[in-house]
Amino acid sequence: MPEGDTVWRTAQRLNQAFAGAELTRSDLRWPSLATLDFTGATTLQVVSRGKHLLHRLASGDTIHSHLRMEGQWLIADAASARPNAQTRAFLSTARWAGLGQRLGMLDVVRTDDEQALVGHLGPDVLGPDWDPARAAANLAAAGTTIGAALLDQTKLAGVGTLYAAETLFLERLNPWTPTAELTDARVARLVERAHRLLDNGRRHAVQSTTGSTRRGENSWVHGRSGLPCRRCGGGVRVAMIGPPTRERTMFYCPSCQGGLGSTDDGRPQRPLGSTRRR
Template sequence: MANAERTMPEGDTVWRTAQRLNQAFAGEPLIRTDLRWPGISTLDFTGDTTLEVISRGKHLLHRLDSGHTVHSHLRMEGQWLIADAATARPDAQTRAFLSTARWAGLGQRLGMLDVVRTDAEHTLVGHLGPDVLGADWDPALAAANLTRNPTIGAALLDQANLAGVGTLYAAETLFMERLHPWTPPAELPGPVRLAVVNRAHRLLGRGRQHAVQSTTGRRRRGENTWVHGRSGLPCRRCGGTVRVAMIGPPTRERTMFYCPTCQGGLAPTDDGRPQRPLGASPRRY
């Protein structure tokens, strides 16, 4: 198991990004556009006015009055930076550059970048389940969708079930609900599945209010999560050792942090060998 955990931005982070972009761009005409992506690099939306920028799960939709939408996904390393238009300059990591007279948005290391007609957004995000932070949030539907997957951990991470939950909130939700991540969701009573999605909704709802994600109520680095990123360290609840193992179908496995004592034993993908804390040097362990 790797000694470092790279976390994909989750729904609350993407929601905050959409809010910042919307504040900077909504109602303002674009004076420069530069899309550095195969197939769309010749498109120019100079003169178009931004209607709104919204999030849909982990996706960003930048809607223009020309009837087009610039769609992006941050994946593992992407981010949108907002800078003064007078001094902002794209660099080798810039995949999208959009500028008004006042502000510039630089899409850095984006994982996805597309342009579609706004009335065709469903071709990019129509497969998503209810958005945990969206107006379409439907906990009953999300809870029912979980039964599509063989494990509750993989079900929470499947964006077709509910959109916005990533590895951090999946692990924290299941720990707080005292559920083994490898439990088949079809074997869980309906009220238990509903409690799971409601917990995820509450956690992301609180997370979008702060720049630092926290499920413990503390925002100091190293104190902000119960189990996520804490393999090899004592469980904050029972004092046992937090572990990490892979979960999900082949080629789409994700990391899942959990406490075997609090959550019902070792994972089927966990060999039980000692695990160093993430980032720990072997010589210091």
């Protein structure tokens, strides 16, 4: 799932293409929105809120989208852009077109009512409302494991499985540690680390927490189960974390991060994408 830095960059590109321009075409390919037409409306701005995108119009409406696992917004020349079977939203000005592909969510609300869609979110790690003290307090009071709390968008918005795993690894913290066992100072350092990683990520097209943008070298543990830890040489592992029906994958190094997670059965793990020989 795209994380906060990717969504932030998407909002920046859409804003550059649409802000101040009139829509010459509006095609929302979503059952509940198919009859809406914003042709002629002028875009005020496009902003991100955590992993959510808010396309605000001068008409007083907001087109809200969420990329979920596979969604993306493509920007193309309006003269040649064509929607296809994967297009869920097609917006165009005289110059640029935006194609919302495989979107996970698409809504239209009055701009004054945006809170109905994003009001539940915690402080946005990359937003103007960023408040590290509030984010740290939210995590400390979560009453869950710290890994699950980091992934809970109501505690702080924008951190996904990549940055949760990388933040916890760099802080040498076991993802399954109960938040109640962490000192305020430890949680504050964790929040600062997460912010630093995402703030760096939004400045680059390729996400990297290691300093290298080479494929296969840009993360410490995320996506590296079954491979040697870059720090200690032990095996990186993956296990599920979070409440039932909302579990997420968590990559970690037991040697560097205080042992096996409580949901990890300890069985040998092969690198992702590998297959056994017959």
